[in-house]
Amino acid sequence: MKKYTVSPSPHLRSGASTTLIMFHVIIATVPAMIAAGVFFGWRALLLIGFCAITSMIWERLCCFLMKRPDSTEDLSALVTGILLAFNLPVTLPLWIAAIGTFVAIVITKQLFGGIGQNFANPAIVGRIVLMLSFTGRMTSWAVPNGLDAVSSATPLVTGTAGYFDLFIGRCGGCLGETSALALLIGGIYLVVMKVITPHAPLAFIGTVYAFSAITGRDPIYQILSGGLMLGAIFMATDYVTTPVTKKGRVIFGIGCGLITCVIRFWCSAPEGVSYSILLMNIVTPYIDMFTRKKPFGAKPPEKKEAPQ
Amino acid sequence: MRLNGIRLSHNKNTEDCETVELGCPAKIIVSMSQHIGAPAEPTVKVGDLVKVGTKIGDADTRMTCPIHSGVSGKVTKIGEILLPNGKACKTVEIESDGRQEKDEGLSPPEITDKASLAAAVRASGCCGMGGAGFPTHIKLDYDEEKAHIDTLVINAAECEPYITSDYRELIENSEGVIGGMKLIRDVLGIERVCIGIEENKPRAIKLFREKLASEKGIEVIKLRSIYPQGAEKVIAFNATGRIIGEGQLPSDQGLIVMNVSTVGMIYQYAQTGMPFCARRVTLDGDAVGKPSNISAPIGTPITDLLAAADTDIENIRRLLAGGPMMGMSLYDPSLPLLKTTNAFLAFKSEAQEFLHTNCIRCGRCIEACPLGLMPCEFEKAYDRRDRDALNKLKINLCMNCGSCTYVCPAKRPLAEKNQLAKGFALSR
Numbered sequence: 001m002k003k004y005t006v007s008p009s010p011h012l013r014s015g016a017s018t019t020l021i022m023f024h025v026i027i028a029t030v031p032a033m034i035a036a037g038v039f040f041g042w043r044a045l046l047l048i049g050f051c052a053i054t055s056m057i058w059e060r061l062c063c064f065l066m067k068r069p070d071s072t073e074d075l076s077a078l079v080t081g082i083l084l085a086f087n088l089p090v091t092l093p094l095w096i097a098a099i100g101t102f103v104a105i106v107i108t109k110q111l112f113g114g115i116g117q118n119f120a121n122p123a124i125v126g127r128i129v130l131m132l133s134f135t136g137r138m139t140s141w142a143v144p145n146g147l148d149a150v151s152s153a154t155p156l157v158t159g160t161a162g163y164f165d166l167f168i169g170r171c172g173g174c175l176g177e178t179s180a181l182a183l184l185i186g187g188i189y190l191v192v193m194k195v196i197t198p199h200a201p202l203a204f205i206g207t208v209y210a211f212s213a214i215t216g217r218d219p220i221y222q223i224l225s226g227g228l229m230l231g232a233i234f235m236a237t238d239y240v241t242t243p244v245t246k247k248g249r250v251i252f253g254i255g256c257g258l259i260t261c262v263i264r265f266w267c268s269a270p271e272g273v274s275y276s277i278l279l280m281n282i283v284t285p286y287i288d289m290f291t292r293k294k295p296f297g298a299k300p301p302e303k304k305e306a307p308q
Numbered sequence: 309m310r311l312n313g314i315r316l317s318h319n320k321n322t323e324d325c326e327t328v329e330l331g332c333p334a335k336i337i338v339s340m341s342q343h344i345g346a347p348a349e350p351t352v353k354v355g356d357l358v359k360v361g362t363k364i365g366d367a368d369t370r371m372t373c374p375i376h377s378g379v380s381g382k383v384t385k386i387g388e389i390l391l392p393n394g395k396a397c398k399t400v401e402i403e404s405d406g407r408q409e410k411d412e413g414l415s416p417p418e419i420t421d422k423a424s425l426a427a428a429v430r431a432s433g434c435c436g437m438g439g440a441g442f443p444t445h446i447k448l449d450y451d452e453e454k455a456h457i458d459t460l461v462i463n464a465a466e467c468e469p470y471i472t473s474d475y476r477e478l479i480e481n482s483e484g485v486i487g488g489m490k491l492i493r494d495v496l497g498i499e500r501v502c503i504g505i506e507e508n509k510p511r512a513i514k515l516f517r518e519k520l521a522s523e524k525g526i527e528v529i530k531l532r533s534i535y536p537q538g539a540e541k542v543i544a545f546n547a548t549g550r551i552i553g554e555g556q557l558p559s560d561q562g563l564i565v566m567n568v569s570t571v572g573m574i575y576q577y578a579q580t581g582m583p584f585c586a587r588r589v590t591l592d593g594d595a596v597g598k599p600s601n602i603s604a605p606i607g608t609p610i611t612d613l614l615a616a617a618d619t620d621i622e623n624i625r626r627l628l629a630g631g632p633m634m635g636m637s638l639y640d641p642s643l644p645l646l647k648t649t650n651a652f653l654a655f656k657s658e659a660q661e662f663l664h665t666n667c668i669r670c671g672r673c674i675e676a677c678p679l680g681l682m683p684c685e686f687e688k689a690y691d692r693r694d695r696d697a698l699n700k701l702k703i704n705l706c707m708n709c710g711s712c713t714y715v716c717p718a719k720r721p722l723a724e725k726n727q728l729a730k731g732f733a734l735s736r
Contacts, residue, residue: 010710116666
């Protein structure tokens with residue numbers, strides 16, 4: 001009699017895949033890319049493309065040298081490259097950007113075991129390393145001014161931009177972080193496509209808003225300027241380096257918001273979003289440990305009787 | 309509180325297919341292990357003549373119920389088969405004479421109290437017909453000192469895709485189902501009966517609401533079409549709000565949960581004395597030419613059923629007993645129909661091999677698990693053989709519904725690992 005191949009249940013799988021998720025994230029970055037192109041010119045797009053391609057090259061090279069199956073097809077390296085480019089000023093030389101993607105992909109991701117194994121967000125680490133190594137070049141901001149870009153400080157430092165300019169992104173800063181509108185469109189897309197849950201971004205932005213209001217600063221100005229929107233929507237929702245439960249994600253967002261405010265208001269550094277996310281990445285395993293879900297109908301753990 | 313679950317495409321292609329009688333198969337191979345619990349021993353010898361309803365297997369153990377012949381004919385062999393779950397068990401092979409004569413000894417049982425009901429249900433050979441196959445008399449034989457049963461939950465959720473055998477029971481045997489519910493209610497003195505039907509069966513909901521409109525204490529509950537709505541703990545919670553806790557049986561919460569076809573079968577036995585020796589089974593899948601619901605004697609070879617549904621048997625590459633989420637994949641189409649099988653699904657495509665990538669910690673498995681477990685954490689704990697972590701995460705509660713594997717974007721075999729982990733954690 002004929003024999004069939006057997007396999008364990010379930011025999012159905014959903015259409016979800018890592019590649020599809022990354023593809024959705026890339027789609028979600030498109031509005032911010034367009035905004036960067038509009039406000040900072042063609043070089044912004046060149047820098048984004050350059051970072052995306054070098055990330056893929058590092059990823060492929062690493063997989064080859066480490067004898068791992070090639071993981072470029074899951075597109076996660078492409079996402080890292082785009083997000084790192086969003087964190088760079090438009091004037092940055094390409095060779096510095098290549099160092100950034102090297103740190104992100106090779107050191108932060110592949111040396112820790114590849115996708116799913118990194119403890120910190122690769123793009124954030126790439127940005128922080130560049131920030132500390134090339135502080136001058138990393139902070140020579142370009143202000144969109146008609147056709148030419150003029151160098152100046154970010155609105156977070158000057159504190160003199162209008163809400164509307166901040167909202168649409170007509171202000172100085174990293175090329176992907178300035179347009180709150182474009183980032184929000186991307187964020188809404190990700191929530192609608194069920195790629196991310198809104199818990200971490202809302203907790204993050206909400207905490208910054210509340211904390212700014214309590215300490216007497218302009219809360220709307222604080223949430224629209226700097227890298228907050230980019231960090232909250234695209235970095236604090238990275239699956240690998242943030243908690244797995246919704247409760248954990250809220251705690252993560254609140255922690256990010258508090259650290260961001262402390263750095264912005266009382267430290268010498270002008271911006272704290274990337275540091276806050278890195279620090280919260282590090283405590284993610286502990287958040288996970290304390291926010292485990294209670295299984296349905298599970299017996300509570302036996303309590304030892306208190307001494308009389 | 310709302311339990312998690314996943315949305316599946318229903319594929320209930322056979323919902324309007326009225327049950328057809330298979331007729332009499334030339335030969336039946338009746339397994340002596342039909343459900344969980346100890347296997348039965350054959351009570352007939354080679355050469356014995358049997359009729360429809362004649363007892364052919366039984367055992368003294370508590371978790372066993374008798375097995376009856378579904379055809380009239382001659383016992384030709386006491387053999388052995390390897391069941392799909394990997395266990396070998398004895399079989400009784402009966403060559404049919406085609407006359408389908410009923411055993412003269414069959415008569416309706418006398419049911420007056422709880423003990424006689426449990427005895428009658430045991431004698432009828434009833435076990436859960438929804439898949440798991442818990443012997444039904446055990447559910448009725450609870451300790452009155454310890455448990456006060458006040459609610460009977462009838463499980464008609466049928467949440468797995470494709471399967472419609474319970475739905476056809478609701479439509480075709482509504483009187484029998486209602487009769488069975490009332491019988492159990494009256495004998496056990498139960499206050500409330502609820503029958504839970506998923507919202508994707510509006511016709512059944514309407515039919516039962518109409519028929520039960522004048523009945524007090526019997527309620528039709530419309531359940532969301534979310535897998536695994538038909539899991540015992542899930543339906544018990546959604547129908548009554550009661551939580552069957554870790555290590556508890558439904559009776560510990562004052563509940564009896566029964567599959568709808570089982571209730572219909574109990575009523576059939578109570579009325580006619582005809583035991584459980586034939587059942588309805590759904591045949592579907594892309595290799596099945598005429599998807600249908602077929603009623604056939606227990607022990608009918610699957611090939612006979614597939615042939616009756618116009619199946620291109622040569623081109624089958626995959627055969628499942630049960631639904632696509634929890635069903636078992638079969639290696640051999642000559643295996644027999646069991647009491648617990650509600651569907652056979654035949655497909656032209658091989659089981660797909662999925663390349664899995666690293667866990668990306670997206671948390672989808674946690675959002676999918678109906679029992680609030682964390683499958684991704686199970687997997688990591690099992691991979692490092694951490695028994696304490698597995699027990700702390702409550703691996704013992706996993707019911708293998710497969711939702712975690714279904715949703716995983718990295719295509720990790722989570723449900724499979726859970727089963728391995730469960731075995732590992734419980735072995736010591």
